[in-house]
Amino acid sequence: MAKSTVVPFELPSEFSPDPLTEVIQNGAKALLHTAIQAEVSFFIAEHAHLLDEEGRQRLVRHGFLPEREVMTGIGTVPVRVPRVRDRGANEDGSKIKYRSALVPPYLRKAKSVEELLPWLYLKGISTGDFSEALAA
Incomplete structure (x- = not known):
């Protein structure tokens, strides 16, 4: 054992x-x-x-x-x-x-990441199509 x-x-x-x-x-x-x-x-x-x-x-x-x-x-x-x-x-x-x-x-996220998150939410999660959101 x-x-x-x-x-x-x-x-x-x-x-x-x-x-x-x-x-x-x-x-x-x-x-x-x-x-x-x-x-x-x-x-x-x-x-x-x-x-x-x-x-x-x-x-x-x-x-x-x-x-x-x-x-x-x-x-x-x-x-x-x-x-x-x-x-x-x-x-x-x-x-x-x-x-x-x-x-x-107080910077925790780069500007590009902050701009990407709303785009991912609006385009990716709502439609289920992440290809356009990830291209941004």
Whole structure:
């Protein structure tokens, strides 16, 4: 009775049925990371002339926001957006804030996915014909 016939299944997170999609997702992650780093570097360089009271550069990199996953047409892609800290203040007391144009705050789905979901519902589910909806 000690012999078990239960077959252990691989965990879904460790199993990739399509290695091509995995390669594409890894490439998208690396490309997005590079683009965000370039965007932050450009933002800081644009404000490099601003100095604080001690003569140091006013805007500096300050770690990362929590990692989040963004749903795209190729699946989920993990994203880490850098933080930018403003050590000084404007005349009115406000601070300069960095907001990524590529990955705005609270973005969870790419625009193409958000546009596809209503189309799938209206054309696919109501008629039962997904061919036109999936072509979009």
